[in-house]
Amino acid sequence: MTLGQHLVELRKRITIAGLAIIVAGIAGWWVVDPIWAALSAPVLQIAQEQDREAAITYVTVGEAFDTRLIIMFLVGIVASSPVWLYQLWAFIVPALHKNEKRYAVGFLLAGAPLFIGGCVAAWFVFPNIVTLLTGFAFGESATLLTARVYLDFAVKFILAIGVGFVLPLLLVLLNFARVLSAQSMLKSWRWAILAIATFTALATPAADVLSMVLLAIPLIGLYFAACAVAAFNDKRIAKREAAMIDEYGLAASDD
Known part of the structure; x- marks a missing residue:
């Protein structure tokens, strides 16, 4: 396709993904209240456990409504992940050969659970992050957080971890595209662990070693799982190419 056709195709995929979200x-409007109750629970526990004033406040007239919209946006992204992941693959698939397109289905089936699993992992770690960060307050000071800022922090944290869990699929994609080999991935395991540690440190904006470790362990496991899939694919391709060489070599000798 021409550049213009690619842009039209991209606009189509983005539109479908946006509508799905x-x-x-x-x-997700119907689950906003329980989600907000769970997200705000760590702040309410501060008043009980640390014996100081803590509350989430609304500083503008429309902030309560904006809070609901942001939660709906979060629910929309997580719930529609199979759709927008499919649209991503549908944009990439035309560049693949026919026998490679079937692997895109596997990527899609793995991508959605990985993204949702990452969001769930972040959900369980999030209370520890809030407790740790608010624990740095001085003396008898109060913890009064605006709903918009607090929710913005929560959404970015949850989605960042969700995306982090999908990144190993990118490595597998590059391997299937013959851009990256399993051997090079394994040789770079130290850099990969460093990158994962940096990512979890940035995603958990505090010196919370426990939360960093809890997030880093599954990411490291996914990295080596991607290496295993890439190694299997490299071995399969090597066998196929060897068989083709033997076949054409015998045909040439017969001629």
Whole structure:
């Protein structure tokens, strides 16, 4: 396709993905209250456990409504992940050979659970992050957080970890595209662990070693799982190429 056709195709995929997020977000209106109750629970526990004032406040007239919209947006992204991941693959698939397209289905089936699993992992770690960060308050000072800022922090944290869990699929994609070999991935394991540690440190903006470790362990496991898939694919391709060489070599000798 020409550049213009690629841009039209990209616009189509983005539109479909956006509509899926909006529809899933609208459906998420019904679960906004329990989600907000769970997200705000760590702040409410501060008043009980640390014996000081703690609350989430609304500083503008429309902030309560904006809070609901942001939660709906979060629900929409997570719930519609199979759709927008498919649109991503549908944009990439035309560049693949016919026998390679079937692997895109596997990537899609793995991508959505990985993204949702990453969001779930971040969900369980999030209370530890809030407790740790607010624990640096001085003396008898109060912890009064605006709903917009607090929720913005929560959404970025949860989505960042979700995306982090999908990144190993990118390595597998590069391997299937013959850009990256399993051997090079394994040789770079030290750099990979360093990158994962840096990512978890940035995603958990505090010196919370426990949360960093809890997030880093599954990411490291996914990295080596991607290496295993890449090694299997490299071995399969090597066998196929060897068979083709033997076949054409015998045919040439017969001629």
